[in-house]
Amino acid sequence: MMKSAIILLIMDDLAYTEYQNKKMLEYENLCNRCGSCCGIRDNDPCEHLRPDTDGKYICDTYDNRFGLKKTVNGSEMTCVPLRNIFHKTWWGRSECGYIKYGGLS
Numbered sequence: 001m002m003k004s005a006i007i008l009l010i011m012d013d014l015a016y017t018e019y020q021n022k023k024m025l026e027y028e029n030l031c032n033r034c035g036s037c038c039g040i041r042d043n044d045p046c047e048h049l050r051p052d053t054d055g056k057y058i059c060d061t062y063d064n065r066f067g068l069k070k071t072v073n074g075s076e077m078t079c080v081p082l083r084n085i086f087h088k089t090w091w092g093r094s095e096c097g098y099i100k101y102g103g104l105s
Contacts, residue, residue: 010017025097027102030097030098030101030102031059031097031098031099032056032095032096032097032100033052033056033057033097034055034057034092034095034096034097035049035090035092036090036091036093036095036096037054037082037085037090037092037096038057038079039071039077040057040092041091041092041095042091044071044072044073045071045072046059046069046070046071046072046076046077046079047069047070047071047072048060048061048069049063066079066080066081067079068097082096082098086098086099092099
C-alpha cells in the first residue's frame with residue numbers, strides 16, 4: 001500500500017472515531033437521569049444509584065456499571081445496556097429520555 005493511502009486510512013479511522021464519540025455523547029445526553037432503568041420505580045433501586053442535587057439521579061459507578069450488582073435491599077440485579085431492554089416493558093419506561101427523545105417508543 002502506498003504511504004498516502006495509509007495516511008488516508010488513518011485519517012478515516014480518526015474521523016470515524018470522532019464521529020462515533022460525537023454520536024455516543026449525543027445518545028448519552030438523551031438520558032434524563034430519571035433512575036427508572038435502575039429500579040427507582042420498583043422501590044428497590046441499585047445500590048449505586050444516588051440522588052443528585054438537582055433532584056435527578058446519578059450512578060456512582062457509571063463507567064463500570066454493567067454486570068451483577070445489588071439493590072439497596074440486597075437483591076441481585078444485572079445492569080445491562082439499555083438497548084437490551086428497550087423492546088421490553090418495565091416500570092418507568094414512559095419516563096425514560098431514551099424512549100421519549102430517542103424515538104424508541
